[in-house]
Amino acid sequence: MTTFRRQGRGRPRQEKTVRFSFDGKEYAGVEGDTLASALLANGVHLVGRSFKYHRPRGILSAGSEEANALVAFDRGPGRVTLNVRATTLDLYEGLTARSQNYWPSLKFDITEINDKFSALFPAGFYNKTFMWPKSFWDWVYEPFIRRAAGLGPAPSEPDPDHYTSAYDHCEVLIVGAGPAGIAAALAASESSARVIIADEQAEFGGSLLSMPEAAIDGAPAWQWLESGLETLRSRDNVTLLPRTTVFGYYHDNFLGLAQSLTDHMSEPDPKEPRECLHKVRAAKVILATGAIERPLVFADNDLPGIMLASSAQTYLNRYGVAVGDNAAIFTTHDSAYIAAFDLSDANIRIAAIIDARATVDTRLIEEAKKRGIEVRAESVVTGAVGRFRVKRIRVNRVLASGVSAPEMIDCDTLLVCGGWTPSVHLWSHSKGTLKWKSELGAYVPDRPNENVICVGACNGEFGLKRALETGASAGGGAARLLEVKEDCGWSGEVFGALPTDRNETRIKAFVDFQNDVTAKDIKLAVREGFKSIEHVKRYTTAGMATDQGKTSNLNGLQIASNALARPVEQVGLTTFRPPYTPTTFGVLAGAQSGDTFDVTRKTPIDPWAVSAGAVFEPVSLWRRARYFPQTGEDMYAAVARECKATRESLGIFDATTLGKVEVVGPDASEFMNRMYTNPWAKLGVGRCRYGLMLREDGYIMDDGVVGRLANDRFHVTTTTGGAPRVLSMMEDYLQTEWPDLDVWLTSITEQWAVIALNGPNARKLIEPFVDGIDLSQEAFPHMAAREGRICGIETRLFRVSFSGELGFEINVPAHYGLTIWRKLYEAGREFNITPYGTETMHVLRAEKGFIIVGQDTDGTVTPDDAGMSWAIGNKKLDFVGKRSLERPDIVANGRKQLVGLLTADPNFVLEEGAQIVASPGQAIPMKMVGHVTSSYWSETLGRSIAMALVKDGRSLEGESIYVPMPGATIEAKVGSTVFYDPEGERLNVI
Amino acid sequence: MILIRCPYCDEQRPEVEFVYAGEAHISRPQNPNLLSDDEWAEYLFIRKNARGVHYERWVHAHGCARYFNAARNTVTDKILMTYKTGEPKPSVEEIAEAAK
Numbered sequence A: 001m002t003t004f005r006r007q008g009r010g011r012p013r014q015e016k017t018v019r020f021s022f023d024g025k026e027y028a029g030v031e032g033d034t035l036a037s038a039l040l041a042n043g044v045h046l047v048g049r050s051f052k053y054h055r056p057r058g059i060l061s062a063g064s065e066e067a068n069a070l071v072a073f074d075r076g077p078g079r080v081t082l083n084v085r086a087t088t089l090d091l092y093e094g095l096t097a098r099s100q101n102y103w104p105s106l107k108f109d110i111t112e113i114n115d116k117f118s119a120l121f122p123a124g125f126y127n128k129t130f131m132w133p134k135s136f137w138d139w140v141y142e143p144f145i146r147r148a149a150g151l152g153p154a155p156s157e158p159d160p161d162h163y164t165s166a167y168d169h170c171e172v173l174i175v176g177a178g179p180a181g182i183a184a185a186l187a188a189s190e191s192s193a194r195v196i197i198a199d200e201q202a203e204f205g206g207s208l209l210s211m212p213e214a215a216i217d218g219a220p221a222w223q224w225l226e227s228g229l230e231t232l233r234s235r236d237n238v239t240l241l242p243r244t245t246v247f248g249y250y251h252d253n254f255l256g257l258a259q260s261l262t263d264h265m266s267e268p269d270p271k272e273p274r275e276c277l278h279k280v281r282a283a284k285v286i287l288a289t290g291a292i293e294r295p296l297v298f299a300d301n302d303l304p305g306i307m308l309a310s311s312a313q314t315y316l317n318r319y320g321v322a323v324g325d326n327a328a329i330f331t332t333h334d335s336a337y338i339a340a341f342d343l344s345d346a347n348i349r350i351a352a353i354i355d356a357r358a359t360v361d362t363r364l365i366e367e368a369k370k371r372g373i374e375v376r377a378e379s380v381v382t383g384a385v386g387r388f389r390v391k392r393i394r395v396n397r398v399l400a401s402g403v404s405a406p407e408m409i410d411c412d413t414l415l416v417c418g419g420w421t422p423s424v425h426l427w428s429h430s431k432g433t434l435k436w437k438s439e440l441g442a443y444v445p446d447r448p449n450e451n452v453i454c455v456g457a458c459n460g461e462f463g464l465k466r467a468l469e470t471g472a473s474a475g476g477g478a479a480r481l482l483e484v485k486e487d488c489g490w491s492g493e494v495f496g497a498l499p500t501d502r503n504e505t506r507i508k509a510f511v512d513f514q515n516d517v518t519a520k521d522i523k524l525a526v527r528e529g530f531k532s533i534e535h536v537k538r539y540t541t542a543g544m545a546t547d548q549g550k551t552s553n554l555n556g557l558q559i560a561s562n563a564l565a566r567p568v569e570q571v572g573l574t575t576f577r578p579p580y581t582p583t584t585f586g587v588l589a590g591a592q593s594g595d596t597f598d599v600t601r602k603t604p605i606d607p608w609a610v611s612a613g614a615v616f617e618p619v620s621l622w623r624r625a626r627y628f629p630q631t632g633e634d635m636y637a638a639v640a641r642e643c644k645a646t647r648e649s650l651g652i653f654d655a656t657t658l659g660k661v662e663v664v665g666p667d668a669s670e671f672m673n674r675m676y677t678n679p680w681a682k683l684g685v686g687r688c689r690y691g692l693m694l695r696e697d698g699y700i701m702d703d704g705v706v707g708r709l710a711n712d713r714f715h716v717t718t719t720t721g722g723a724p725r726v727l728s729m730m731e732d733y734l735q736t737e738w739p740d741l742d743v744w745l746t747s748i749t750e751q752w753a754v755i756a757l758n759g760p761n762a763r764k765l766i767e768p769f770v771d772g773i774d775l776s777q778e779a780f781p782h783m784a785a786r787e788g789r790i791c792g793i794e795t796r797l798f799r800v801s802f803s804g805e806l807g808f809e810i811n812v813p814a815h816y817g818l819t820i821w822r823k824l825y826e827a828g829r830e831f832n833i834t835p836y837g838t839e840t841m842h843v844l845r846a847e848k849g850f851i852i853v854g855q856d857t858d859g860t861v862t863p864d865d866a867g868m869s870w871a872i873g874n875k876k877l878d879f880v881g882k883r884s885l886e887r888p889d890i891v892a893n894g895r896k897q898l899v900g901l902l903t904a905d906p907n908f909v910l911e912e913g914a915q916i917v918a919s920p921g922q923a924i925p926m927k928m929v930g931h932v933t934s935s936y937w938s939e940t941l942g943r944s945i946a947m948a949l950v951k952d953g954r955s956l957e958g959e960s961i962y963v964p965m966p967g968a969t970i971e972a973k974v975g976s977t978v979f980y981d982p983e984g985e986r987l988n989v990i
Numbered sequence B: 001m002i003l004i005r006c007p008y009c010d011e012q013r014p015e016v017e018f019v020y021a022g023e024a025h026i027s028r029p030q031n032p033n034l035l036s037d038d039e040w041a042e043y044l045f046i047r048k049n050a051r052g053v054h055y056e057r058w059v060h061a062h063g064c065a066r067y068f069n070a071a072r073n074t075v076t077d078k079i080l081m082t083y084k085t086g087e088p089k090p091s092v093e094e095i096a097e098a099a100k
């Protein structure tokens, strides 16, 4: 087998052979390789198919900017990561990866036909084609696009790996461990400052690793690197984070770092986390993120074997791999010459250097001559020929107008260089501004928005010497002039699309390789009227792939600028957003997955509910028992039984999740008067009242029963989900509008467990256990509240009912909740005590027409809309929301009002949320006049019941409305929301 | 995640401890009943949506639970200064001074 390894080249390392598999075929690489370098060493250039046209693609780069060589990285079941860059994948024994975007095989891909019919896929194709009818999206367009586009099948199993995270703090965070970053770290860590230096690669050194010839202060640069890293490692105040991508730069120097911990290991310890998220707050940030080489835009510039010039240099100098035997160079920048010389010196034939520029530095020409390399200045490549690998290129001379006739040059590799783009992504995340530097043909950092400084190439300061100087100075080092030997000139010119003699509508000159966007597409977008680069980007999808256009943005911008005949800086630049490179959901979630995904609040009675076989549902952060099925029961059967038992005898319900706020102080009653619609001044001690709270705009915000325990003490309850916002609104008014009121607010939700007993036998059950409270009808009537003892434990006992039955809410200190519940449950057996959950609670309250805020109201419902004007203290001069009740749109006719609905077919239970129309048989779209808010089967009434918000609903009493459902339109009669015991007699069972 | 100095705790803490609470220096009218519909609508709904320095309220929800005021540059998203509820609205010059 041919090998492209070059002995004596590459970083010094132990030549340990590593076997790996690509597309099912076994290969050998060397430890320290990336998948890309190992494939290239085996002569493999074809590694995938492109996203849209399914064109064969190779390896474009040697770093995280890679746009072509995306593979599926397979670490076993549930551990397949798609679209991983082969250039960043560290090789290990047994590594398995596959190419993507083909069917049935990489070399024979049927969908490649997309390429031949590409006239059908112009810019904006998706926008233009898949417009109508809408319903086609679900079952025609999207499946087609997905299959054709080959985004790869996501794993269907849960992620078996786990992830960790840490908060880190430092004085200086350095991003990038190239020469500039290391120089900065050395300088910054001389003091006691805590320094973190992170680099996305496994090995620190950045561009230095590809520069074996460079020298610093007379010694080889690699020696400087070794001793520099040794120094950093020896300093306690320095943290070195390899394989760590700084993916996002957020406000006030808060940065997100994703550290890969085990992906490079052959047999990682399954107990070890796969990745670690470092959340770093840094006093100062030094960005040493380097620059990315730009490809050139010409016909068929995506053929495998066409690669960035500096990447070929990296493969040779760092990995000891020759990317071909016969390389041509196409450049507009000096730096590619150095790549050509390096390759030539390693006995790789250089077919020619084709330079689009008219004048080239004579020193470079001389060096080329020395090596017998032909330089063709003022020439361009206008095409590449080959099936799965470039075989020859088409070269033309640039003339005063147009180009000369083409000449063919044989090569197996074409190295391209269109200049360098400073990696300003993180700088842009931090909202630093950019300025256009025409001599570089690139944007460079201008004004910072944080305590941050860019050094080296990412600041447009190219060359090793400038990297070391700017790095050291940013790190606070004394300005010591280093003597640096390097070969590279850093001069170049920027072209957009290059001149050609070919019909531009017939060729594909790629700008964005990953999204298959061509120069033609960008020109078409401009012709169709898109003038801002942000719009061109979205229309053509240029720069919108997972690489965010790292290699393509500037070329696209230049082409758009040419087409618009406007300077680049007027065309703008698309916005960079985190993450810098794709980041796993796993590392962002960290430990917050599965059971620990979110907080689950459990009541003290929850263990009993678990043992009783409850089915739970989440209600805000709480987990609440929804129903208690007995053997063979579904929810409907269980709820019917629970309702019946409660109405006939006794139900027990865990109401602990009710929000509770204690309002205390000399001005407590005045405060309550201002916060709630109801009057509170005359509410006697020992009494409760239903309280309704509005927002200032007049809409219902919350409700709950409020007990007055003393003149200056109210026990306020809120809805389960509303507790935090009610307390917060109370605090807001108290602190900022009425600081003169002497009132204290305390959340007591967690302090009290609440056991609700409902049913005609409720009093009989508790009477023997209660001390200090006379429970008789006269002494303790409906809406009474007393403090006393139950089972010897202090209690706040409320006689309230959310079911319409005789009811008590027993508040006991939370840690006694379970004990008291158990006691009452045991004693209640003689009354067939039945535990019920939220579902039965909902049915019982709906039968009585009690609303649930957030279900029967939606933030646009006034007290009058809900039929609750009775809850408003009309004599009060003011309360939150009062003035809004006079707003013109709130007093206008035609508002939706809460009504009861009874379906014509008593067995039909309406769908909650279903839309309502005034008459059936209207033409579509029908005019909707409301919607169903609550709907249940009522076992008590032997029929279905519902509540709905209907336009002018109360005026429709006795009339029919209609609910169009799939298959049938359901008729229902409008009536009262109170379906059961309208007189409320059941409350007064003796 | 921005850093915010709570003027009551007198500590700079991360944004996750705080909750935004809308524009500052809008007092609830003493007697809403005397206001015209337009005046009431102005109080209820009309906000500056400033580009640049914006006076706004925050509450140290996971801290001291106090509401306070802040001046923030909505372009850079930098909190320029914070001050206690009831303290006078600082001028642009005072904010610039405090931001140093």
Ligand SMILES: [Zn+2]
Pocket (backbone or CB within 6 Å): B006, B007, B008, B009, B010, B060, B063, B064, B065, B066
């Ligand atoms: Zn505070």
